[in-house]
Amino acid sequence: MNAEQVLNVLNPELKNALADRYDAALPGMSAGLVDWAYEKHYGRDGVDLKTRQLCTIAALTAMGGHTAPQLAANIEHTLNAGARPSEILEIIWQMAVYGGMPASINGLNVAIKLFDEKGLDPRS
Amino acid sequence: MNAEQVLNVLNPELKNALADRYDAALPGMSAGLVDWAYEKHYGRDGVDLKTRQLCTIAALTAMGGHTAPQLAANIEHTLNAGARPSEILEIIWQMAVYGGMPASINGLNVAIKLFDEKGLDPRS
Amino acid sequence: MNAEQVLNVLNPELKNALADRYDAALPGMSAGLVDWAYEKHYGRDGVDLKTRQLCTIAALTAMGGHTAPQLAANIEHTLNAGARPSEILEIIWQMAVYGGMPASINGLNVAIKLFDEKGLDPRS
Amino acid sequence: MNAEQVLNVLNPELKNALADRYDAALPGMSAGLVDWAYEKHYGRDGVDLKTRQLCTIAALTAMGGHTAPQLAANIEHTLNAGARPSEILEIIWQMAVYGGMPASINGLNVAIKLFDEKGLDPRS
Amino acid sequence: MNAEQVLNVLNPELKNALADRYDAALPGMSAGLVDWAYEKHYGRDGVDLKTRQLCTIAALTAMGGHTAPQLAANIEHTLNAGARPSEILEIIWQMAVYGGMPASINGLNVAIKLFDEKGLDPRS
Amino acid sequence: MNAEQVLNVLNPELKNALADRYDAALPGMSAGLVDWAYEKHYGRDGVDLKTRQLCTIAALTAMGGHTAPQLAANIEHTLNAGARPSEILEIIWQMAVYGGMPASINGLNVAIKLFDEKGLDPRS
Numbered sequence A, B, C, D, E, F: 001m002n003a004e005q006v007l008n009v010l011n012p013e014l015k016n017a018l019a020d021r022y023d024a025a026l027p028g029m030s031a032g033l034v035d036w037a038y039e040k041h042y043g044r045d046g047v048d049l050k051t052r053q054l055c056t057i058a059a060l061t062a063m064g065g066h067t068a069p070q071l072a073a074n075i076e077h078t079l080n081a082g083a084r085p086s087e088i089l090e091i092i093w094q095m096a097v098y099g100g101m102p103a104s105i106n107g108l109n110v111a112i113k114l115f116d117e118k119g120l121d122p123r124s
Helices: A003-010 A016-024 A031-039 A048-060 A065-078 A085-100 A103-116 B003-010 B012-022 B031-040 B049-064 B065-081 B086-100 B101-117 C003-010 C014-023 C029-038 C051-064 C066-082 C086-096 C102-118 D004-009 D014-023 D029-039 D048-063 D064-079 D085-098 D101-117 E003-010 E014-023 E031-041 E051-060 E065-079 E086-096 E101-117 F003-010 F014-023 F029-039 F050-064 F064-078 F085-098 F103-116
Strands: none
Touching: A003 A016, A003 A031, A003 A048, A003 A065, A003 E031, A016 A031, A031 C029, A031 E003, A031 E031, A031 F029, A048 A085, A048 A103, A048 B049, A048 B086, A048 D064, A065 A085, A065 A103, A065 B003, A065 D101, A085 A103, A085 B049, A085 B086, A085 C029, A103 C014, A103 C029, A103 C066, A103 E003, A103 E086, B003 B012, B003 B031, B003 B049, B003 B065, B012 B031, B031 C029, B031 E086, B031 E101, B049 B065, B049 B086, B049 B101, B065 B086, B065 B101, B086 B101, B086 D101, B086 F029, B101 D085, B101 F029, B101 F064, C003 C014, C003 C029, C003 C051, C014 C029, C051 C066, C051 C102, C051 E051, C051 E086, C066 C086, C066 C102, C086 C102, C086 E031, C086 E051, C102 D029, C102 E101, C102 F064, C102 F085, D004 D014, D004 D029, D004 D048, D004 D064, D014 D029, D014 D101, D029 E031, D048 D064, D048 D085, D048 D101, D048 F050, D064 D085, D064 D101, D085 D101, D085 F050, E003 E014, E003 E031, E003 E051, E003 E065, E014 E031, E031 F085, E031 F103, E051 E065, E051 E086, E051 E101, E065 E086, E065 E101, E086 E101, F003 F029, F003 F050, F003 F064, F050 F064, F050 F085, F050 F103, F064 F085, F085 F103
16 A cells, blocks of 8 residues: 555545644655655555554553653554454553553553543443 | 463463573562463453564564563564564564664564574565 | 552552543453552562652653653652652652653652642651 | 853753752752753863754654653753754654654654744744 | 762772773763762762662663663662662562563563672572 | 765665665665655755764664664764764763763763774774
């Protein structure tokens, strides 16, 4: 897949949102991010988008709560890639083993808040 | 699954290896680790072992190279859970987006060395 | 000590608070956390609770400000374990050597705010 | 230069602000920080203040968003050392390579907000 | 205490070892480090040296294995401050809760190797 | 500048070295890295290569010693961009303020070893 096809699944608004937010201050930012993340990584063959997104959830959780805004955005992408809320919570909780309890709890808080806002049952 | 069933798939020797290495110095270490990681996390329902292991690869890579020994051990577990070498490399490379290039390259080096030692084609 | 005895000293409400907050979304979370942290670690012999808690303050500070919520909770536990506010501030400040100045200053801010809210003299 | 000369360029109010905020709780904090950071590091010969400050921006960005308050303060110091807003944004964006995209985006958000508050054109 | 008194307890050779290793390349490094760490932090009143050292062990473990050389040096300082090997191992293991399992296991490996080299019983 | 022009200054062999090492296992890795790091970041206008490289040294140091291989490679790039050894050491030492002493000392060790291997006076 190319970046456009990937983002049509994960977040069709992302490129424009990034452009509106960043390109005036930093020309080329949105194009650079989209090409690097979604063309050069998510667009590659060999691993499906849902698995890639769950791995991103794992990494953002384990890296610690400074990634909370990116974790929230990627939880939405992961739902769009076909994961269920309970799968996302399982992976965040698993990270307590690797990134420690504070990182995992911060991740759970981000996910639970988001599912609540979207009216999603966390156990579905 | 319980921890024993999980470890029968991932690494049947792990509990004894941990006990031999750590329990004399730190009584209860192997039992604590196995219960926490493999009973209380990997043994949970809702996500299959292969996906859990790929998420662990993602997290260990993104957290940086200080986790190299654990990354090597978990790459073996991930192969045992049914992942192909190329899937593991894809996930490690994806982490360049989130954990940065140094973390991803250190992860690639761990994986390529291990596949080489085991005579596995990295593109298989 | 077992986990219940430990938590009777540090925070008798913790298990119920965790259960109320997390168990509906992630069944077994509160039991897993309490068993791992308070039975399998704080409950061990060999180091008193006050020293264990000061070490936790040190770690949470050095790991950086993404652990601010956990640092606040653990400062309360550390007071309950018998530490004085000034001891806690000393340890947080010492972390400037190991975790860097930003981590230490973020930790000081958490502690000073909490002592202020509780009406505790930071130099007592 | 000594610390006083450095701070006359970067932030003439810093020592008093630190003293007011921290010294009552932690005696000697402001003197310790100023001596360590501005006498023993920034005051050294061999690298000009603007370059030192841009390197600090790089480090605080790459270390992740838990350093957001320190990043904001140091962006002001970096402007005072003679850097232009666009130079600061370039360095923050470069950190996407090393610290990953979330760290870089969090850094951009801090800078864009600050330039907006100060009425500075980010492309100047 | 002043830095000299602290180092007489923890490591009487440290200042000279640092000077021999670093001062030719980076003039003033040993004096800066000793003043900052041992005069301005460990020399402060309010917390005894053994507790300060155990907190340093906690922080270095939780920050991850890139601090292995500093962890080894500080385990020696901590023994010199009066801690027993088993206390040090307890604190390192406790960090599995906060810094995650890889960080804790890497720390255990550093400590067990050092105790073995020094002929110290890890359970003493 | 484009990536080729940047790498002609910093490291003319880099693309081939990356291709030889990684592309068989992970097709497209060298092209992806070079485009992202050297076309989309270092190739941008507004900050000269020497300053960009010193900022990279700062970030890799502050992120901790798991980046030691990348730090060594980037010290070479930084020398090629026109920085003197003493400037590089100054920046690494400054990071003790932000990333903590262990990160800075690990960085100094990498630089001193490299300058020694290359017969460069660290104070030049």
